[in-house]
Amino acid sequence: AQTVTQSQPEMSVQEAETVTLSCTYDTSENNYYLFWYKQPPSRQMILVIRQEAYKQQNATENRFSVNFQKAAKSFSLKISDSQLGDTAMYFCAFMKGSMGGGSNYKLTFGKGTLLTVNP
Amino acid sequence: DAGVTQSPTHLIKTRGQQVTLRCSPKSGHDTVSWYQQALGQGPQFIFQYYEEEERQRGNFPDRFSGHQFPNYSSELNVNALLLGDSALYLCASSLVSGRAPEQFFGPGTRLTVL
Numbered sequence: 001a002q003t004v005t006q007s008q009p010e011m012s013v014q015e016a017e018t019v020t021l022s023c024t025y026d027t028s029e030n031n032y033y034l035f036w037y038k039q040p041p042s043r044q045m046i047l048v049i050r051q052e053a054y055k056q057q058n059a060t061e062n063r064f065s066v067n068f069q070k071a072a073k074s075f076s077l078k079i080s081d082s083q084l085g086d087t088a089m090y091f092c093a094f095m096k097g098s099m100g101g102g103s104n105y106k107l108t109f110g111k112g113t114l115l116t117v118n119p
Numbered sequence: 120d121a122g123v124t125q126s127p128t129h130l131i132k133t134r135g136q137q138v139t140l141r142c143s144p145k146s147g148h149d150t151v152s153w154y155q156q157a158l159g160q161g162p163q164f165i166f167q168y169y170e171e172e173e174r175q176r177g178n179f180p181d182r183f184s185g186h187q188f189p190n191y192s193s194e195l196n197v198n199a200l201l202l203g204d205s206a207l208y209l210c211a212s213s214l215v216s217g218r219a220p221e222q223f224f225g226p227g228t229r230l231t232v233l
Contacts, residue, residue: 004161033220045162045209045224091161095220104150104215106175107222109161 002027002094006110013082014118020067021077021113023092029053031097034068034075035107040088048090051075053097082117089114121146123212123225131231132200140195140228144212150174151193152222153185154209162209168193169215197230205232 003026013019025034036048051059051068058066063083067076079086089112096105124143132138144151150169154162164177168187182198191212197204207229211222 035221037224042226043207044226045211047221047223050221093161097220104167104169104174104213104220106152106164106167106177107154107162107211108164111159111161 002029002032002096002108004092004094004108004110006090006092006113008113009111010114010116012116012118013079015082015084017082018078018080019082019115021079021090021092021115023075023077023110025073025075025092025094027073027094027096029096033095033097034066035093035095036064036066036075036077037091037093037109038086038088039091039112040085045091049077079115084117084119087115087117123210123223125208125210125225125228127228128226129229129231131233133233134200134202136200136232137196137198138200138230140197140208140210140230141192142195142210142212142225143192144210145223148212148214148223149191150213150215151187151191152211152213153193153195154211155179156207156209156227158206165195200232202232205230 032053034051063080092110093107152167153165156162167175171187187193207227209227210225213222
């Protein structure tokens with residue numbers, strides 16, 4: 001069974017600064033995907049960024065980037081130029097991959113990190 | 120393009136009652152997954168439906184059951200409600216043949232059991 005651990009229950013950052021959220025996971029799978037989801041106070045879960053385990057290059061989406069360390073089973077999220085709208089719960093999640101690519105397996109989530117961006 | 124929709128938004132029930140929650144997937148998606156999110160916790164996988172059959176199931180009792188209709192929409196049923204069933208219930212849709220394995224989430228149904 002897979003587990004996902006987010007060791008920072010809460011974090012805060014000043015607007016325009018950079019913050020890094022930590023995530024570690026445990027799995028015996030070699031083919032998998034990792035995700036960061038954002039859940040604002042309005043509660044709709046939104047995908048922030050995705051990383052395929054077979055890709056060595058770290059994923060980047062505008063101000064969001066990840067540091068994927070496969071051997072260490074670590075998957076941190078860096079948010080640059082933080083904005084007030086980034087205030088939300090951030091969840092790290094794991095999904096096992098399918099043979100031949102893609103996946104339709106379940107997501108396993110961490111407990112989340114509440115990020116507050118201060119003006 | 121409509122995203123994932125869920126109804127109702129909020130629901131209040133008493134212990135022992137039964138409840139049905141509904142989900143319509145994102146246009147073009149054929150798979151629906153249900154998650155339970157207790158207050159202050161990450162979502163926990165309940166089950167997944169594809170081709171009108173339950174394909175995967177998490178560690179939830181048989182009181183939790185579901186259904187998928189030919190139009191891919193889905194229902195989550197919970198019988199004999201317990202206080203511990205109070206949670207946000209999230210529906211997520213995806214495409215089984217898709218190369219990108221994202222699951223798109225709905226806004227959720229907040230269930231309160233008194």
